[in-house]
Amino acid sequence: MLINAELLLQYQRCKRRSFLDIHDDKSQHDAPNELLLKLQQDKKAHRQGILANLTCQKPDYPRGNWEAGQAATLKLMQQGVEYIHQGVLLVSNELVNEASESLNYKKYTFLSRPDLLVKQPGKSCFGDWMYVPANIEMGKRPKQEYQVVIAFHAQVLATVQGVIPQTAWLLLRNKNPNYAVDLTKWIPQMQHILKEFIQVVDSPAAPEVFIARQKCNLCHWYNQCYAIAQSQEHLSLLPGVTPIRYTQLQAISVNTLESLAHTNPIILENLLGFDAQVAPKLVVQAQSALQRQPLILPSPPPIENITFTAPVELYFDIEAQPDLDLNYLLGVLVVDKQNNTEQFYSFLAENLAEEELVWQQFLDLVWQYPQAPIYHFCVYEFDTVKRLAKLYHTPYSSVHPVLNRFVDVYEQLTQSVALPVESYALKAIARWLGFEWHDQEANGAKCIYWYDQWLTTGDRTLLELIQRYNEDDCRATRHVKDWLVNFIENEYNLRLA
Template structure:
């Protein structure tokens, strides 16, 4: 069986996914969504941009014929070319078990497995190898800006296979990241043992008859093609991972106390959890109340909620603010504001839209002009992004502090106030989950923040205005959903405190 770096990467993110990739039914996979396709396109474009700086050779072989690919890569290495792009190296268990040079670190015995290494680049370096007075080190191009553990483990995988092939172990490897100083050297002496341990664990998982347990981690799982299958299993099991606040670390800790269901967690005294890793005297009681809310199906006041003086309830005029952004362009292209005038009994939505990236400064000024028309109105938003973005835009366009700070002082984060005060019987505290629990629906059923990123890219490429209209409609509904959540929250707290 072949084990490649992609499987090892996915195993570090989710122990279940690579097992399903190998043993699962292909027909049960989800269709890739637009955001995933866009991420793949962006990664390809990023790599093309990096490769434009290199004069490289690429082995010639029919795709999928890894033996011929390995032979073609060896031929390039023997010639001593400077850079090899997408070279393929194969090492079977016998070769790994019997290193041919004392410079190669001892490797575990992988009976029945072949390791397939396909680094982005093999880079020629001075040294001694089976090929002559040169050797190669691996380099990978990654979209991240930080040298994540999973990146370093994967490049260590490439380095170990390469060490066996060229009969000398590279002392370092390189990550090419999306930062100014993009060349990051990886300490193989540190990461190779960790890689070997992870590889051993992965092989044990592959040899099991059943896939690893389901664990729904929303951010990581949302783009996975097995998400629907895993989520259905988690729902049928009423799995604890569906409870907000249950992280993988906390789940493991709960299991040590045989707390494996929402009911058992709801009936646990918080003091039993406070000393566990990942818990404290604030997390523990909140998580127990969260379980009680899920079990009872009703909202509950959290222990130590925000003081009433810290909560902005209502005002004669209220503004609801939401932003749509294109992260790859570092662009905030839509600033949407819903103005609710309770005195005049009117509502009006303002959509400040940058049809081209260079119009961001224009819509920033339009936004400031609008909010200054209502100098006492609270500006409600959901999560910290809007607050942070206004600070960034003010700095970018050198807006006087006197024009910005009074605006920021009026910002009210509905998410922060709600999550510090109330537990809801829901699986996520995302705006969509809360608003839909309250009966609110977005007019475009397929719309999402991720889809808007894709739609804006398509707008720039095609000029199709219906894409902009879809984004504006979604943005307005986000503002209205924020209002729905805020109004419910205020009414719920007032009723709770009165009683």
């Protein structure tokens, strides 16, 4: 069986994924979504940008013939080539120190294909030089998963060249891209993780499902795992159940929605990952899911601190392109209840140079309604307005009164009620309330992809899709806010009755 760095990388993110990648039918993969395709394109462009400044040689061999690939790579190493791009190194013997007899490492072949093998002074089987591995990564920080992977490459390389390098390199996407990895620290950690990995893939059954949406959404096994989690009513589908909290709940035999809903919060308060605020909130969340109805949380904010209805209300949502650090669309829905009118304003930057213009257009609009609350969902809009004000040197007097009018519907809702939803994302909540987007498959990730395609193709229909999605987000925020106001008022009146 072949073990490569990609399997080891994905194992650190999800143990189940690596098992499925090795043992399951690849035809069952989900189709790659647009954001994943964009990330792959961006990574390719990032690599090409770095490699363009180096004189590299790449081993020539038939695709997938790793033995031929290693032979071609060894030939380049023997010649003392300065930079070898995507060399192939194979090791069939054991990589893990102090191996357990219960693990049969000899049935595995370890395949290493670092982005670069870099020639350095030293002694090796090739002569008065040696090689160190370097990987080109999209991240801006030297994450553990990156350092474990480069340590894997270094260990395989050490076996091939007869000497272990002391340092390996990560070429990151920041102002100081070259990061030296201390292999004396990371090779032992890599070996420990590799042992765990082999134990998992040698097991007769896949690891338990756990849905962690931010990590799972781009995975090609997501739909399969999600279907299993739904059929089991798995606790990971409950908002607030993190991997740490799930482990703690398992330890006290709280394994189902019903058992959690009937657990005394005091039992949970002192567990790792819980406290006096988290424990009762999570129990009510389970009760809400079990009863399939919204419930007031313990100790909600006073009703006077909950959002209100005003004569004129503004609903605000931003679309951004993270790679460009560009907030290209500032959408505002103006709801004038006195005149019974609604109007949506879409301030769109078609390129980076127009961001300042749309920022000023946004300010001009919101100052036309100086008393109107500005509703948004989550903190991004608030933080972005502060950042744009700083970036474009907007006077304090023009921004501070605007920020004081911001009302975060997400914050108010999550502090007040528990809903029978799997996520407190805007889409999940609004759809539970009956709101639908015009484009059923549209989401923030697709907008990132669409805007990237707009910049490449100039196809204006892509901008129209983004603008319609942004307007729907504003209207969904209004839908959630109106429901929250009515629900809180009704509950308050019932308690007074």
